Amino acid sequence: MSDGLPPQMGQSLLFLTDEQLRKGIEAMFFAYRGFTADPDRILAEQSYGRAHHRAIHFIHRNPGTTVNNLLSILGVTKQSLNRVLRTLIEDGLVSSTIGQRDKRERHLHLTTEGAALERALSDAQRDRMRAAYRAAGPEAVVGFRQVLEAMMDEDSRHHYEAMKDRPE
Amino acid sequence: MSDGLPPQMGQSLLFLTDEQLRKGIEAMFFAYRGFTADPDRILAEQSYGRAHHRAIHFIHRNPGTTVNNLLSILGVTKQSLNRVLRTLIEDGLVSSTIGQRDKRERHLHLTTEGAALERALSDAQRDRMRAAYRAAGPEAVVGFRQVLEAMMDEDSRHHYEAMKDRPE
DNA sequence: GACAATACGTCAGCTTTGTTGACATTCCAA
């Protein structure tokens, strides 16, 4: 064990050492900061926060979604989401319309103004993601997504898969 | 443009489409939830939060670090860090000793008890990361890390690189 | 038609974790 590795570990499993895993954990931590940095700057100008960004993103991706559905995607309580949603509706970024089939439901859409903010936010976030993709190359991108998908909870994976191949 | 792609885009740049970038963004969002889920459960039992986890992790990785240095790694205000640090010191998980050379500085170490919690937290997080690595395979892991590193801010990358190859 | 369940909104109150501002202590350099 003079090499610091369990003796039964062959060359093929070197990527599973605690050392490698620790690097992955720290990379995830630092990268997530970069991931949110650019949208955060835009949001701060309008005194919105990350919670608003998440709501806007998933309403954009699921036009007409109900509050309940959004709740299960975001994984927060309705009280928490409601606070965010209320300000977005008051500010005219999101519209809430009573359901036709089921009048208890509210269907959520981005207004023109909401879509404009969504675009600004996702442009900023995509720019960084594009730079990272370009720097790392196409094969790295495949691996990136594979590891991320394998890291998700069951629930998250369901939501992710459901939206994954839906056109923009 | 009947394929929905800009005509100048060759096969080699398909991984840079907005569609691909969006999938990466959503994968990052959902994966980060999984990434923090297991430690969060352990922390909740002791009425600690993610901020405590981060402090414990980086004190473990940088024994004897000063508050200021920890501050720049974590990227929060000193007041915010101080609150977390105070509870950890009161609870006997972290020791704070006045600097010999510069008496303004405090040097931070994990106590035996603090190291035990650190172990529990990182074991849980490593388990999930290991499962994801194993599922995705070694080549995917290389790509995963490459994209994450390219996504970091300058500051984060410096901190990451400084700790990267330091033994556990 | 009565009644339980569902969907949504809201009030109140608490926690965690971020922020700014004010302040004490310590060090260093002019």
Next chain:
DNA sequence: TTGGAATGTCAACAAAGCTGACGTATTGTC
């Protein structure tokens, strides 16, 4: 030696999460 910079602490506030309770409208079921 003294004034400014650096380090860390206390106080107060804000964003965004949480639980619990409750009201209202609507739907579905017995």
